[in-house]
Amino acid sequence: xxxxxxxxxxxxxxxxxxxxxxxxxxxxxxxxxxxxxxxxxxxxxxxxxxxxxxxxxxxxxxxxxxxxxxxxxxxxxxxxxxxxxxxxxxxxxxxxxxxxxxxxxxxxxxxxxxxxxxxxxxxxxxxxxxxxxxxxxxxxxxxxxxxxxxxxxxxxxxxxxxxxxxxxxxxxxxxxxxxxxxxxxxxxxxxxxxxxxxxxxxxxxxxxxxxxxxxxxxxxxxxxxxxxxxxxxxxxxxxxxxxxxxxxxxxxxxxxxxxxxxxxxxxxxxxxxxxxxxxxxxxxxxxxxxxxxxxxxxxxxxxxxxxxxxxxxxxxxxxxxxxxxxxxxxxxxxxxxxxxxxxxxxxxxxxxxxxxxxxxxxxxxxxxxxxxxxxxxxxxxxxxxxxxxxxxxxxxxx
Numbered sequence: 480x481x482x483x484x485x486x487x488x489x490x491x492x493x494x495x496x497x498x499x500x501x502x503x504x505x506x507x508x509x510x511x512x513x514x515x516x517x518x519x520x521x522x523x524x525x526x527x528x529x530x531x532x533x534x535x536x537x538x539x540x541x542x543x544x545x546x547x548x549x550x551x552x553x554x555x556x557x558x559x560x561x562x563x564x565x566x567x568x569x570x571x572x573x574x575x576x577x578x579x580x581x582x583x584x585x586x587x588x589x590x591x592x593x594x595x596x597x598x599x600x601x602x603x604x605x606x607x608x609x610x611x612x613x614x615x616x617x618x619x620x621x622x623x624x625x626x627x628x629x630x631x632x633x634x635x636x637x638x639x640x641x642x643x644x645x646x647x648x649x650x651x652x653x654x655x656x657x658x659x660x661x662x663x664x665x666x667x668x669x670x671x672x673x674x675x676x677x678x679x680x681x682x683x684x685x686x687x688x689x690x691x692x693x694x695x696x697x698x699x700x701x702x703x704x705x706x707x708x709x710x711x712x713x714x715x716x717x718x719x720x721x722x723x724x725x726x727x728x729x730x731x732x733x734x735x736x737x738x739x740x741x742x743x744x745x746x747x748x749x750x751x752x753x754x755x756x757x758x759x760x761x762x763x764x765x766x767x768x769x770x771x772x773x774x775x776x777x778x779x780x781x782x783x784x785x786x787x788x789x790x791x792x793x794x795x796x797x798x799x800x801x802x803x804x805x806x807x808x809x810x811x812x813x814x815x816x817x818x819x820x821x822x823x824x825x826x827x828x829x830x831x832x833x834x835x836x837x838x839x840x841x842x843x844x845x846x847x848x849x850x851x852x853x854x855x856x857x858x859x860x861x862x863x864x865x866x867x868x869x870x871x872x873x874x875x876x877x
Contacts (some may be wrong), residue, residue, distance in 0.1 A: 505664065505700035507675040516540050516569040519580050519610070520547060520636050522602035523588040526564040527649040528684070532587060533568050534648075535681025537691055538575025542677045543567045544649075545642040548602050548632075554640055563600045567639055577610055581617050590621070590631045604636035611635070647671045648680040657683065660705060675699045685713055693723065697818075724797055724837055724851040726818060729759040743781065751780055754855040755833035758825075763798025766854035770794075774862040774877050776806055776870060777852075782831035784810045786857065787850065790876055795842070795849055800857070802850040803842050806873070813838060826850060 523529055526544040534542045546554040549561035570580065584603070594600040605611040614633045622629050644667055645652060652658045657679065661670055670676055679699055681687050692713055696706050707717045732753045734744070744752060753759040763769070768777070777787045777800070788806040795801035805811045809829060816825035816837065826835045835856045842849030860868050862877040 505673065505675045505698070507678070507695060507698035507700070508673050510698075511540050511674045514540065514571060517572050517577065518606055519568045519570060519577055520565055520604035520606065520639065521568070521580075521584045522548060522563040522565045522600055522604070523584060524564070524594070524599045524601075526566050526642070526646070529566045529587065530648065531650045531681045531684035532686050533566060533580075533583070533681075534677035535684075535687030536575060536583070537688065538573075539568055539570050539677065540674050541569040541672050542648075542680075543639075543641060543671055544646050546640040547604055547636060547638065548600070548634065549597075550637075556643055556646065559598050561597065562640065563602050564598055564642075565602070565604065565639065578613055578617075581613060585617065585621060585629075585631075590629045591625070591627045593630060601631040603631060603633045604639075605633065606636055641671075644671075648676050650684045651676065651680040654683055656708075657701075657705060660701060664700060679709065682709055682713055687713075689713055689715055690725070690728075693725075694727065723821065723823070724763075724799055724839075725760045726758050726816075726834075727760065729753045729761050729855075732757050732759040747780065748855075751855045754853045755781055755831070755835075758834040760836075761799075761853050761855045766799065768800040768854040768857060768859060769798055771800065771859065773859070776860050776862075776865070776873050776876075777857040778860060778870075779810075779828040779831050779833050779835075780856055780858045781833050782828065783858070784828055784830045785870060785873065786810055786828060786835070787852070788873070788876055789862075793843060795851065797849075797851055799836065800852050800854055801842070802852070803846045803848055805850070811835075826852065828856075 521529065530542050530544050533539050544564070544566050546559055546562035547565040548563040551560040551562070554560045554562040568580065588601060590601045603614045605614055611633065618629045618631060618633065647670065661676055665673060675698070678687070678695065679701070682692055692710070693715065696709065701709065710717050729750055734749060734752060734757070739752070740756065743756065747755065750761060754761055774789050776785055776789070778785050785807050786805060787802045791802045791804050791806070793801055793803060812827045812829050814825050814827060816823045823837050826838050827833060828835060833856050836850065836852035839849045839851060840847055860870055865871055865874050
C-alpha cells in the first residue's frame with residue numbers, strides 16, 4: 480500500500496482529522512446560500528482591521544481582502560504596484576444599506592489625514608452610479624460640516640485582485656485552534672467566502688454586538704471549547720449565559736402569512752403573536768409591564784388563564800417583568816430550551832401553550848427563582864377589576 484496513504488489513515492485515527500467532504504455543514508452559512516447580496520469596496524489603511532470590523536457587522540454577509548484602484552496587472556503583497564489594500568464586502572441591503580456602510584467607512588479611519596503611501600490610501604471604489612452619487616454626497620457633507628478637505632478618493636472599481644490566502648481573515652488565522660477548526664471543514668475558497676468565518680474573524684478582534692454573538696454562536700461551526708473562548712474574548716462569561724433571558728429579538732422575526740393562525744392574528748398585535756407563537760423576545764425596558772407596580776394579576780394574553788400576581792413581582796434589573804413564583808402552578812409548563820448555545824428552562828402557559836419567557840435560579844427569597852417574562856405574553860388585571868373580569872377568586876390576595 481502507498482506509504483502516503485498509510486500515513487494519512489494513521490493520522491486520521493490518531494488525531495481525529497475530519498475530511499472536508501465529511502465535515503458537518505456550517506448552519507450559519509446555510510442561511511445565506513440563496514441570499515442575493517450587493518457589493519461594496521473600500522480602502523482605509525491596512526485591510527486586516529477593516530476585514531474584522533466590517534465582517535462582524537449585522538447585515539454584512541461576506542468579506543474578502545485584496546488589491547484595487549491601480550492600473551498595473553497582477554499586484555501581490557510584496558509588489559503591490561500602484562494598487563491599494565482594499566476590502567470587498569457582500570452585504571444584505573435589507574439589513575444594512577450602502578449609505579450606512581459609507582458612514583461606517585468614514586468613522587473607522589481619518590479621511591482628513593494624508594496616507595502613509597498609496598498602499599494605505601483612503602479610497603471608495605464604486606460599483607454603480609448610485610454608489611458614486613452617495614459617496615460624493617457624503618464626502619461633500621463631511622467637508623461642509625468640518626470645513627476640512629476629505630482626502631478620500633472616489634473612483635470606479637476596475638478590477639479587484641484577491642490577496643494571498645494568509646491575508647484572508649487574518650485575525651482568525653492568528654488563532655491556531657480556530658484556524659485548524661475551519662481548515663478541517665472548508666476548502667480555502669469556502670473559508671474566504673464563509674459568512675460564519677467573517678463573523679468569527681470579527682469577534683476574535685472583539686468587534687460586533689455581544690447580543691448577536693450570543694444569538695448566532697451555536698451556528699458558527701465551532702466546538703463548545705472554542706465557543707467558550709470566543710465568548711470570553713468578547714467579555715462574556717459563558718457560565719452567566721444560563722441566566723440570559725432573551726431568545727430571537729421580535730424585530731428580527733417575520734410572520735409568515737401562509738402558515739400563521741389567522742384567528743390569533745386578528746386577536747393579537749404583531750408583537751404579541753411573535754412572542755407567544757414564534758418564541759420571540761420583546762425589547763428590555765421597552766415593554767408594558769417591566770416597571771408596573773400596580774396591584775393585580777397577570778393572565779395569558781391568548782387564553783386569559785391566570786399566571787402570576789403582583790404580590791410576587793420584583794425589580795430584577797433585567798428590563799422584563801419578573802416574579803418569584805406562579806400564581807397558579809398548574810397553569811405553567813416548564814420545558815428544556817437548548818437554543819442560543821445554552822440550556823435553559825423555558826416557561827409556557829398550560830392551556831394556550833404560549834411562550835412566556837424563562838425561569839432561573841437567581842431570584843430572591845423565599846423561592847430563589849426568577850421568572851423572566853415577556854409583557855407581550857401577558858395581560859394585566861388590576862385588583863379593583865378582578866371580580867368584574869371573572870377573577871374573583873384572587874381578590875383575597877389584595
